[in-house]
Amino acid sequence: MCPPELRRARIEAQRLSDLARLRRVRDRTDREYAQPLNVEALARGVNMSAGHLSRQFRAAYGESPYAYLMTRRIERAAALLRRGDLSVTEVCFAVGCASLGTFTTRFTELVGMPPGAFRRRAAQAGTDPAEAAVPAGAADPTGAADPAGTAEPGIKVEGMPACVAKQVTRPVRNRVARV
Amino acid sequence: MKLTIHTSVLPHDDPDASLAFYRDVLGFEVRSDVGQGRMRWVTVGPPGQPDTSLLLAPPAADPGITEDERRTIAEMMAKGTYGWILLATPDLDEVFEKVQAGDTEVVQEPTEQPYGVRDCAFRDPAGNLVRIQELR
Numbered sequence A: 001m002c003p004p005e006l007r008r009a010r011i012e013a014q015r016l017s018d019l020a021r022l023r024r025v026r027d028r029t030d031r032e033y034a035q036p037l038n039v040e041a042l043a044r045g046v047n048m049s050a051g052h053l054s055r056q057f058r059a060a061y062g063e064s065p066y067a068y069l070m071t072r073r074i075e076r077a078a079a080l081l082r083r084g085d086l087s088v089t090e091v092c093f094a095v096g097c098a099s100l101g102t103f104t105t106r107f108t109e110l111v112g113m114p115p116g117a118f119r120r121r122a123a124q125a126g127t128d129p130a131e132a133a134v135p136a137g138a139a140d141p142t143g144a145a146d147p148a149g150t151a152e153p154g155i156k157v158e159g160m161p162a163c164v165a166k167q168v169t170r171p172v173r174n175r176v177a178r179v
Numbered sequence B: 001m002k003l004t005i006h007t008s009v010l011p012h013d014d015p016d017a018s019l020a021f022y023r024d025v026l027g028f029e030v031r032s033d034v035g036q037g038r039m040r041w042v043t044v045g046p047p048g049q050p051d052t053s054l055l056l057a058p059p060a061a062d063p064g065i066t067e068d069e070r071r072t073i074a075e076m077m078a079k080g081t082y083g084w085i086l087l088a089t090p091d092l093d094e095v096f097e098k099v100q101a102g103d104t105e106v107v108q109e110p111t112e113q114p115y116g117v118r119d120c121a122f123r124d125p126a127g128n129l130v131r132i133q134e135l136r
Helices: A004-032 A039-045 A050-061 A065-083 A088-094 A100-111 A115-125 A129-133 A162-168 B015-025 B067-079 B092-101
Strands: B007-011 B029-036 B039-045 B053-057 B084-089 B106-112 B118-123 B129-134
Touching: A004 A039, A004 A050, A004 A065, A004 B067, A004 B106, A004 B118, A039 A050, A039 A065, A050 A065, A065 A088, A065 A100, A065 A115, A088 A100, A088 A115, A100 A115, B015 B029, B015 B039, B015 B053, B084 B092, B092 B106, B092 B118, B092 B129
Parallel strands: B007 B053, B084 B129
Antiparallel strands: B029 B039, B039 B053, B106 B118, B118 B129
């Protein structure tokens, strides 16, 4: 028998090490999103079953590892489409999506318009990098769907470190664009 | 009025591991090291820049922090959502190679970002995100 305070400390230590494992999964998703990654592969990497990983990850981060991976891919896809030198299909594969259908559906869900429309719109808007850093919706007087996929009104990113601007304007699964 | 940013603070959960990382991997110098056990305050900083320091401190050392808050902070550190810092270097690839050679957890390889910067990111031993941006 071990004293209760020791048991509590052990449980807490276990919880922290479980959370650190989830952090490694999330970091790996950020690092390798462009590879043919899926939840099974992510789970294998930390010796967990896919179901267990999905439940634990969602409890810790508020969305499933699959949703996190796809959000990461769509975020990068929006950046590549804004550049304008790649086709929608090329971008789909470049960000690690194997299915154009799934890519298009997810993109539309998160950004509020299909990738083709987004690309055309970005081309019309020009490619001023300063403009690209600002959520385009904020600068859009028509208030139409936000081509940057950052449907967070009123966020000013000027003067923020770029990586913070990216974080606050990142599309979040829980705040899906309304279509 | 003349102000400098003198010290920024990042939490550690293993002072020896954090000290080794900032000293041996990032090449920072150790400017002071006080306390003992987990209650250690280690000040490090880049050589040649004595005006700017990074303090590696025990999290939640303020006695006004409750047990619940302490636990939350520890969990956020483990999840990787608590502390972070932005550093800069003229030679991102050199730094990245050096960091990657150790057993550091890489979060992002050097990447050209759409908003006009090139950066990489990794974790320090306490789970803090260390993002490094290229100066150009």
